[in-house]
Amino acid sequence: MATRILAPPPAGSGLKPVTGAPGVPYIGQTLQVMRNPFGTAADRYRRFGPVSWGWLLGQRTVTVQGPEAAEAVLVNRDKAFANGPAWSYYIGPFFHRGIMLLDFDEHLHHRRIMQQAFTRDRLRAYMDAMAPGIGAGLDAWESGPRFTVYDHVKQLTLDLATDVFMGVELSRAEADRINGAFIDAVRAGTAYVRFPVPGLRWQKGLRARRVLEDFFRTHLPAKRRDGGDDLFAALCQAETDDGHRFTDEDVVNHMIFALMAAHDTTTITLTTMAYHLAKYPEWQERLRAESRALGKPVLEFDDLDALTGIDLVMKESLRLVAPVPALPRRAVKDTEILGHHIPEGTTVVVPTLTNHHMPEWWPDPERFDPERFAPDRREDKVHRYAWEPFGGGAHKCIGLHFAGMQVKSVLHQWLLRYRWSVPGRYTWPLDTTSLPSPKDGLPVRLDRLEDA
Template sequence: MDSKVRESGSAAAQVRILGAPTGRRVDKLLARRPLRPGPLAAAPEGSGLNSVQGDRGLPFVGMMLDYMQYGVAFQYELHRRHGDIAWFYGIGLKFLSVAGSDAVQAVLTNKDKAYASGWGYIGPWFEGGLVMRDGDEHRRHRRMIQSAYTQPVLDSYQGPSAAAIERTVAAWPTDRVIELMPAIRKLSMAASTEVFLAEPYQRDGKKIMDAIEACEMAIMTSVRFPVPGTPWHRGLRARKWLQEYLAAAVPAARARNGEDFFSIVCRTTDEKGEGLTPAELADHMILTLLASGDTTVYTAIATIYFLGLYPEWQQRAREQSLARGDKPLDATAMRGLDVLDLVIKESMRLLPATPTQLRRTVKDTELQGQFIPAGQLVSVCTGLNGLLPEYWSQPKTFDPERFAEPRREDRAHRASWVPFGTGHHKCIGMDLGTMKVFTIIDAMLRTYEWRMPDTYDMSWRFRFPGGPSEGLPMTLTRLKNTQ
């Protein structure tokens, strides 16, 4: 996916998010593959429903290479050919792709109980976590885990997290090109082990996050067999170690009466006075570490990229960060950074950290007059909705003001911009993740100016490790008053 076509200094320049790259050998090969359009499944006779149309693509591989190479750009083209509800074939499976605010809202709110979690498709990595639970079980677990996300608890996390982030950011090298993606990833991992586990990164924290990274690598591999030496095999071993390590740590976490996430959840009980089992707590922690890391990293990196691309916005955001004083960023100070808030939201719209939500149908159903069979894997394209012209003016333009009053284009429809999902599976950690992104960018704004090499043309990868090409090369220049 190509990144930019802009006029120098123009805040209204267009960001080429919707066009896939064409110059590489793999792009030329993919451009020659057949689409082979056809129906998903025949609608029942007499139902009055239509069959969903889509593309089969190459034998067995289908359109999966297109999806992995181009992400949202692929979804956009599928939507252009077939509309809000379409399907594509990949690696032996048919994927239903749902876009458009009405269709996305219908699936995620799930009023007729036709949809359940589809995350099991990617493997056992989220097993036991909230995204894999439905119904009463989901409600019970969510209420208990919510105790670690209340505002007073978030405030208690923020102090040590902000101090650690500011120290790390201040130590980055300056006046030469560095890759910011690995630096932000390491920073996020270190902050995560402190906040979630009260475990310094320099001790077992690094081992824990290395295991999480092995699971992430396995999620995106195409060889899904436990063959020694493969990412899938390494991921399975890493998850087993995490389950055993975290379950064994539960008694100590309960006893230490700490303010870290793990201790709080370990102590929480339901209305009957019953807590979660060590195995359940381990599964929830694995999902929390998997989900929080990448979403935070990708959102921070997208924001840093656009602030580097548009220095006038970088300076506007910096002025507010410098004006707030020298205290560590807290929730009150964060509310005063309205320019940064607009930039983060626009960055999430153009480069969403989680562009899809996975569901599966548990019974035959219909969606906008089209027949969806039971057992169908559904890719809910929440990220694509942020790029459709029926909801956004000039959707390929970087324009943070679209989120400001009185425009508020994000209110065009309840599901036109849902970066954290909606319905009962809405991201439970969105406030914590947002605060972490604000803290990282605020620390950078108060310490550096940054710019990318003039020759850099970013493309965004949608397979792990995802994010910008070449690790987002950037030159940091320390502000004079921070020497």
Template sequence: MPTKAALAHIPGPPALPVIGHTLQIVRDSYGTQQDYIARYGSVYKTNMLGVWRVNLCGAEAMERVLLDRENLFSSEGGWDALKRIYPGGLLLQDFDHHRANRRIMQAAFRASAIRDYRLRMTDAMGELLDSWPADAPFDFYKAIKDLTLRLGGAVFMGLPLDGALAKQVNRAIQDEIRASLAVIRWPIPGTPMWRGVRGRDFLRETFRQMIPERRATGGDDFFSQMCLARDEEGRGWDEDQILDQFNLLIMAAHDTTATALSVMIEALASHPDWQDRLINEVAGLGDGPLDGEALATMTQTNNVFREALRLVPPVPFIPRQATRDFTWKGYDIPAGTSLALNPGVTMLSPKHFSNPTTFDPDRYAPGRTEDKSHKFAWTPFGGGAHKCIGMHFSTLQVKLFIATLLRSYRVELAGPAPEWQRMPIPKPKGGLPITLHRL
């Protein structure tokens, strides 16, 4: 990793000893980034807890780094903090090795598998939504995280919705995620990292035992599909590879869709005109099955989803590490440098989006298509080799949820609109209290 001296020529704000710029960035991540861009330009350095990082801002930088035609930018090095809990997942792999594994993973995302997940999800979602209260306030953020986690047990692992094992598994997944965000990176007994490592070991042992049966019988859940997954040449994974890849997959799927749905629900409750548009769109589907054809007609819902992802992206920054020296915008950047891309701030740039802080899903409609102003202007799912493999699945999950909810209910905020924390992962400060009213 390059020293401060090796990055002396890169501009940046003065840093406090040890903590560097951590406090400002955690307190107001977007405001701080926007301020640094205004003061130092689109390439500047910051220090988070002693680690120097060069920020490469804007859509052009995203294109260069994410398309990475020269195998220069390592995702494994960038996401190093995830390594202890999630070694060997796609995000922790690079270049040819990553491409080979991604081709195998792709088998679990083919159209027929997605159709099976949809069928499994539709019933489970209806059952879980029925357990929510009507005409009484509750915290939507907490409820949707719980719903997606329980749904995950069924759709990702093929476990009964509320079985004892599903509960243990879900607890272990949450421990792993808390560990991946923890400041203390060593598994000292009693710390989140220690619980996370225990959770990882529990999940590995539990799922290892299931592999022989799932390989023999298959199943309409992600884990079974990954046990059977093969690339075009018939290559699949051994047990350890399945466990590593599956573990990262459930982490990547966990909070992201729940966050997007929370932003959507807050926006619909705050913009009754948009809620009416979506209620009408859902009513237009009739009482028939929510199949692929029906969901494909939900274009207004899709635009609200896109707008929610732009305003509060679940993954607001993307880390990489330079594997060799390179030059960007006239700056020489040495091998080993930690790099940060900032899709969150780019998606709020007036260069690409008119009135960028305003909720305006019509900006994606034909005739405006602001997201196309640059290939990398709208990038909540990243881009290039590591672009989110779950993008279509999460769109499906969001449409199914909105259709199931708005067939029966109207949503109202049960308190002031929350402020959103951006770091380390976005969440509404103080929750998202809402009330559901029967239509």
């Protein structure tokens, strides 16, 4: 494909143009990026360096590779990049006015209120609340030669999210209906046809949004009245020092987004960890020994820092498969990235998934090596944005501590109950057309431990 510039820089600015091989208008490299993101990213970096452009999902899109370019976008020192108009193009109709889709003063206002739902005391209450559900969910698993990890973990995390975040019990049929709605809403973000054709992703996503809105609105009056230790109650009750609270509409929007974020990203993280612990049984045994040494069937809040092995495996799994594979922004004024001219209106994407695989920053990047995060190595410290699974800047994930707490709580109980494995030559087929997940559901041999 021929090299072209995105736009000529202003005369006398000293800036360089962004170059790329855009391909066919509107389509460009969309299929290549979705089906082979790692190879496509490596080729783009070799040809054009850290800042390049091409057509992606119907938009002229600048892709920035490497931590230096990522920092320029995510830290956003001159407020040139906005989340809302960028994310809205992909998921706006389905996750309307979620915290990630707000910007600048409005985002800060909502974040200050929402932060009340993630205080240390709230996190402790969430952790206590989820422990019985983790145990019940894991005990219901049936050991055998073909146990699909992804499907079971997804069901477990949805059950935990609805229980801990909402404080309501759902029937299996209702839980399945809500689960299906979240799947349809997330998948709609990468639809090729971006208007409501019956049976296609976009239309399914719009229908899913209505299901989720009705669900939360139905439960909201009781939650306002009765309160509780769950996230839903926390958002209903949260108030800033100067008396600002969320409206009912705000609560519904934030709940839909928060439940999606907690449910899907945790599922991907736990599934990735399970895959590598099956491939590398020595790590699985190391983590199991660590959990056994704790001497507690259920992890408590004050024990979180004790499970250092799970920390290492979680960080390496987040590096290898970032649950949110790309972070888009929209330039709201002319700006620059690493000396390249970025005109107002440009969509800019930080490709988290592939940035974590750059050999320029990560030695032997395809190798599963949790020790790279150990205190004596800390390869992530080569640059503050070399490892960025939770984003950065003002929009850094507000639930990152909850996520780590939930992952550790689940894996601790899982390790004490089961051992799991895959055939020696098995490599999972990772589907990267939307949020990354195994095409085959990650089938493992699951064996219940005799002393469980």
